[in-house]
Amino acid sequence: MSETIEIVPYDPEWPSAFAAERDRIATALSGLALRIDHNGSTSVPGLAAKPIIDIQVSVRELQPIETYAMPLTELGYFHVPHPDDSFCPFFHKPKEWPHTHHVHVVQSGGDEEQRTLAFRDYLREHSAVAREYEDLKRALASQHSGDFPSREAYAEAKTEFITSLTERALSQGYPREY
Numbered sequence: 001m002s003e004t005i006e007i008v009p010y011d012p013e014w015p016s017a018f019a020a021e022r023d024r025i026a027t028a029l030s031g032l033a034l035r036i037d038h039n040g041s042t043s044v045p046g047l048a049a050k051p052i053i054d055i056q057v058s059v060r061e062l063q064p065i066e067t068y069a070m071p072l073t074e075l076g077y078f079h080v081p082h083p084d085d086s087f088c089p090f091f092h093k094p095k096e097w098p099h100t101h102h103v104h105v106v107q108s109g110g111d112e113e114q115r116t117l118a119f120r121d122y123l124r125e126h127s128a129v130a131r132e133y134e135d136l137k138r139a140l141a142s143q144h145s146g147d148f149p150s151r152e153a154y155a156e157a158k159t160e161f162i163t164s165l166t167e168r169a170l171s172q173g174y175p176r177e178y
Contacts, residue, residue, distance in 0.1 A: 005141040017042075025057060029059075029068055029072075034108040036058075037055070037116075037120075039117065040102070043124075044120065044130055053101045055101065056105075056117075058105075065079070079091050087111075118170050136161055140158065
């Protein structure tokens with residue numbers, strides 16, 4: 001039987017967990033990481049989330065991927081080859097589910113970097129919208145297991161909400177901390 005996707009109450013330790021991992025990544029990617037941002041639901045105070053610290057690492061160039069993949073591998077991250085590698089290579093740790101950390105590598109100044117930060121900043125400033133997103137995540141989590149195809153379906157089911165909110169955020173001048 002597969003493990004369920006778990007949405008847990010906001011943990012005030014998540015920012016500290018991010019900061020500790022940010023420092024490890026900054027050391028490992030010295031000179032490569034131009035920004036390291038806490039993103040995803042654990043970066044929004046008060047928002048329930050899967051207990052996975054999402055980290056966005058902005059680099060000058062996404063290719064060759066080995067430039068940053070090797071140092072991340074040494075920190076215990078695993079790369080998941082995917083068509084998204086062209087704009088956002090993805091790494092996670094540990095290798096098996098449940099993960100504790102996700103790293104999304106993006107090009108500094110690129111659309112993906114701005115979109116992610118705009119979504120995060122909008123949720124941080126609009127608690128009613130954050131609650132709406134939390135309700136959606138809880139409903140979807142109850143419908144999906146923790147196996148890979150179901151996790152992908154869970155993520156896909158959130159896409160319309162995320163895309164719509166991100167477009168709204170960008171049109172209103174987000175991200176704020178760019």
